[in-house]
Amino acid sequence: MKKIIVTGSNGQLGRQINIELGSEYELVNTDVVEGEGIRSLDITNVDSVLELAREVKPYAIINCAAYTAVDAQEKDRDLSYKINAIGPRNLAIASTEVDAKLVHISTDYVFEGNGTRPYTEFDKTGPVSAYGTTKLAGEKFVEQFAKHFFTIRTAWLYGDGKNFVKTMLKLSENHDEVSVVNDQVGSPTSTTELAKAIHFLLPSDNYGLFHGTCEGDCSWAEFTDEIFRLAGKSTKVNHVTTAQYKEMNPQSAPRPAYSILDNYMLRLTSDYKFADWHDAIDEYIRKMK
Template identity: 65%
Template sequence: MKKILVTGCNGQLGRAIQQVYAGEVEFILTDVVEGDNIKPLNIMNQREVSEFVKLERPDVIINCAAATNVDGCEKDWDFAYKLNAIGPRNLAITATSIGAKLIHVSTDYVFSGNANAPINEFQTPGPISAYGKTKYEGERFVQQFADKYFIVRTAWLYGDGKNFVKTMLKLSETHDEISVVCDQLGSPTSAIELARMIHHIEPTENYGIFHGTCEGDTNWADFTEEIFSIKGISCKVNHVTSEEYKAMNPAAADRPHYSILDNYMLRLTTDYKMADWHDALKEYLG
């Protein structure tokens, strides 16, 4: 049976991967904290990664581990760089040493957000935040050191764990109205949908960079209104600009204004198509 090592297995995507692959593979589940069937692994430590991977000898490594607190990355660059860049480097070097495939999950934040049309895999990144810059460095290390790799960029991810959808639902319990940014565009993506996409490309040798987001696009305020509509919640959503939000939250890091990714490589080289974001959201909330 195929052996798949999942880093960051307790995160939203890590949990979705386990759900989608259930019964098909032998999992080696790792995270920073040990638990039932979960082994501790600090991907920032090269020696630890090398010893662990060479002992377990997985066929595939899916790297879901990352420092994803965008504002937190601004405050602690060193930690963000070690987890988002050095970690993938360590996994890439060790994956190559045992002939394993590496699937590294990246982000729309590697782009500047200044585009005016969907961004494909061949457009030049230009990150504007510590999170985006460190994630881009992770991509570069994977390309440099991994022989067999998929880099999968996603955006606006939600699933089993802390996420935007749950935050909005929680706020609606105590507020009659909330203010949400309306001038940042992207494609809300279900972790289950992303796991299904990874499940589709992983057995292949169709290596390279892929964008993996649900089809269609929206802004955060309209996304919130769709969440409330599906759940029958009457909380009012006030549409505010990024500048207005920044004035209310001065410590917030800059976010890309335009994060609509084009799944060009998926469309060009496979017959797989991700679900529309409305349908994926209904499945998630259902």
């Protein structure tokens, strides 16, 4: 059975990768903290990464590790660069040394967010936050150092773990109304759908940069409306502007207003298609009940 090193295995995507690929591959799960069936690995330490890669000799490395606290990174750029840029660089170096494929997960935040049509993989990047800047640096390191790689930009991810969907549902338990921005638009994407796409690409030689999000788009407020409808919640959703939200939360980092991604490369190079975001969130809520 082919071996795969999974970084960030205790996160949302890492857990779903175990469900999606666990019966077909031998997964070597790693995270910053050791746990049951999880080995400790500091991806920011190139020697540690190389040591594990040489030991395991994996078929592939799937990098689900990232520093995703968008607001906190504005004050801690060094840590952001270490995890989101140096980490992927180290994994890319190791993947080349042991001739393994590398799957690296990136983000819609690499774009400025002032577009008028869905971004393709060929559009100019221009991040407006530390998170987006360091994730873009990670992409460039992967391209520079990895021989066989799939970089997949995704967006608005939710799965088994802390995420926007669970935050909203928790707020609905003790709030009659919530305020959510309606002028930031994107494509909510389930880890189930993203893991399926990784499973599809992994055995292929269709390397390069891909966008990977559920089909369709909405604002955060519209997404919340749908979450509450499906979950049978009566909590009112107040649609507010980013400027109004900023007044309530002055420490929030800038975020792209328009971050709809077009899965253009998948469409050009294969017949693979993600589910519509409505269907994906419906499945997710049904499984939670």
